[in-house]
Amino acid sequence: MADTKNAAAADVATLSFEDALRELEGIVQDLERGQVKLDEAIARYERGALLKRHCEAKLAEAKAKVEKIVLSANGVVTTENAGLG
Amino acid sequence: MASSESATVSEAPRHNVPEYTVSELAFALKREVEQAFPRVRVRGEISQPTFPRSGHCYFRLKDTDAVLDAVVWKSALPRLGLKVEEGLEVIATGRLTTYPGSSRYQIVVERLEMAGQGALLKQLEERRKKLQAEGLFEASRKRKLPFLPEVIGVITSPSGAVIRDILHRLADRFPRRVLIWPVAVQGTTAAPEVARAIEGFNRLTPGGPVPRPDVLIVARGGGSLEDLWAFNEEIVVRAAAASTIPLISAVGHETDTTLIDFASDRRAPTPTAAAEMAVPVRAELLADLRDHDGRLLNALNRRLREAETELAGLARGLPDPVRLIEERTQRLDVCGERLAAATTNLVALRRAQFAGAADRLRTPREVIEAKAQQLAGEWRALAGALRRFAGETQQKTARVEDRVDALSERMARCMRGLLDQRSGSVDGLGKLLESYSFKGTLSRGFALVRDAAGHAVVSATAAPPGSGVRIEFADGTVGATVDQPDGKPATSAAAPAKPRRGGGSQGSLF
Structure with a gap:
């Protein structure tokens, strides 16, 4: 049980924010229609909670970092702080 | 005069016109040109651009009537502002100079611009079409x-x-x-x-x-x-x-x-x-996510409440198990009793049914006898019917004979009556007829005169003298000859015809 839960969490972690949000929307709509079996409803809720945490984490990653590309003489691309914004 | 003048003319250039070497002239011209046109803008179409290995760029600017050589030094190329392309309508900015080595003047271009937006847009459109086609x-x-x-x-x-x-x-x-x-x-x-x-x-x-x-x-x-x-x-x-x-x-x-x-x-x-x-927008996404989170929880809670309500409702619908068993026990008892009774009853019933059936069962002889009796009965009935039919026919015949007799009698009676009646009438009529007969008159003293033919003579003219007549009396008939009216005997037997034609006078002529 714990394994499957971890597997589910790992699965959610690979989702993009957009996909996770879309799935969460689908789960909410299904549950709101009330046509889901009780067992399934609980399972969906758990999945929804995972998706929500994942989305929150994605939104929390909102940190601005502005770098400038620097081309060295031999064409290697590196970055340095842009000193902007 | 003329010779001195010509000498003067021939000597004049030698003194008044300075003499240049080719180089002197070329560089003098170069200076002149460069000073006169240190910065010009020339509009024209780029023609025959070349890019030799030196890194410089050469082309010609032309319009309908003239051509101008142009050069872009390698150092000026990065700042030129435009790529040199054949057919491009440009405005070149630079200075004019000459190239003494080949008696040419040219423009050293420092900057190139597209000549007007129309040309630029035309080029843009052509390029767009080309890339679109790709x-x-x-x-x-x-x-x-x-x-x-x-x-x-x-x-x-x-x-x-x-x-x-x-x-x-x-x-x-x-x-x-x-x-x-x-x-x-x-x-x-x-x-x-x-x-x-x-x-x-x-x-x-x-x-x-x-x-x-x-x-x-x-x-x-x-x-x-x-x-x-x-x-x-x-x-x-x-x-x-x-x-x-x-x-x-x-x-x-x-x-x-x-x-x-x-x-x-x-x-x-x-x-x-x-x-x-x-x-x-992160804030919107966060709000969305919170909204979804809330809805997720609400939806699950509602689903749980629904399930609870549903369960409670169903639980109420479940009957009390003890009562369920009691009721079943009772039903079982009733059934057990009915089963025992039914078994007994069934045996009795079957026995009675068997007895009845055995009673009704016959031996073949009995069956034959019964059928024979039935047949005899039928036969008797048929004979009776025949007899009855014959009797009825007889009676009917007798009745018809009686009726014929009666009718005959009645007819005879009627005939007799009718004859009596008729004979009575005939008697009466005979008497009456008798009374009207001349014979009665004869008896009363009258006589009937008939001519030879038997016809009654009823007038004197019908009995001319000489004609034979017969006189009938009541008791018999006598013959007579008619005399003259004066009583003299008639002369001729043919006389009776004469009176018929014209009286006595005429007769007298014979």
């Missing part, structure tokens, strides 16, 4: 922008308002990691730099020391058509079309359209709009 602008090439990019690559000038606008708008909506690839956005180096930046970002590998952007923004502020010209260059358009990273173009203002806009995946009217396209 399929670079196909809608099927457009990629979807990522919903939430982790890294955004921005290709633009590192100084100026454009990058600041983009960074500000990104920070407002959703702060992200931004990589700026600094490029010149104007001038002849702009196009290759922009193209190299697009290619450079695409060459980055995911997970490398420099992260590969999820989306690119190529941006430049507003400017004239010439200012934006780098973004119309083929090298830039091709790089944008080839980019595997989704690319947003944001060059100039909303009304400016450059060819990179056709090749990009999205065209933003301004750099700020490009930032809006690149990232969603």
